[in-house]
Structures are given as structure tokens and as C-alpha cells.
Amino acid sequence: MxxxxxxxxxxxxxxxxxxxxxxxxxxxxxxxxxxxxxxxxQTFLQTIKRKALEEHIESKHSGKEFSACFPGFEG
Structure with missing residues (x-):
């Protein structure tokens, strides 16, 4: 065959x-x-970098702390 x-x-x-x-x-x-x-x-993939999350905060929630937006983020 x-x-x-x-x-x-x-x-x-x-x-x-x-x-x-x-x-x-x-x-x-x-x-x-x-x-x-x-x-x-808003949801994000688990592989996202901290810098991208900080950009989200700057554009959507200026003046807020990182820990207020993403309290359980480790990275």
C-alpha cells in the first residue's frame, strides 16, 4: 500500500x-x-502586561490608582 x-x-x-x-x-x-x-x-486577557493596563487607566479613568482598577493583579 x-x-x-x-x-x-x-x-x-x-x-x-x-x-x-x-x-x-x-x-x-x-x-x-x-x-x-x-x-x-472591562475584561482583559490573563497574558496582558501591566503597561497596557496602565494605559487603560490613563485613557479611561485618569486620576485613579492602579490598585483601585485592578486590585488582584499580580504581574
Missing amino acids: GNGAKAAMRRERSDKDGKGSAKSQLKSNQAAMNIICGICR
């Missing part, structure tokens, strides 16, 4: 199992939005 036939058999098996379908990353991205601004309740 040639490599082309083996690949076709592998594709058929994976289609039966449902493993070959493309998966969306939207649900996992939504689950990773666990940093929340304490004032406006």
Missing part, C-alpha cells in the same frame, strides 16, 4: 472520530479573559 492510500485511510478514520475538524479558539480566549477593571468592568 502506498503512502497516498495510508494518508487517505488516516483521514477517513479521523473523520469518523471527529478529531479532524477545525476548532475555534474563541471559547478558550473568552475563558482567559479573567482580569477585570474594578471601575468599568
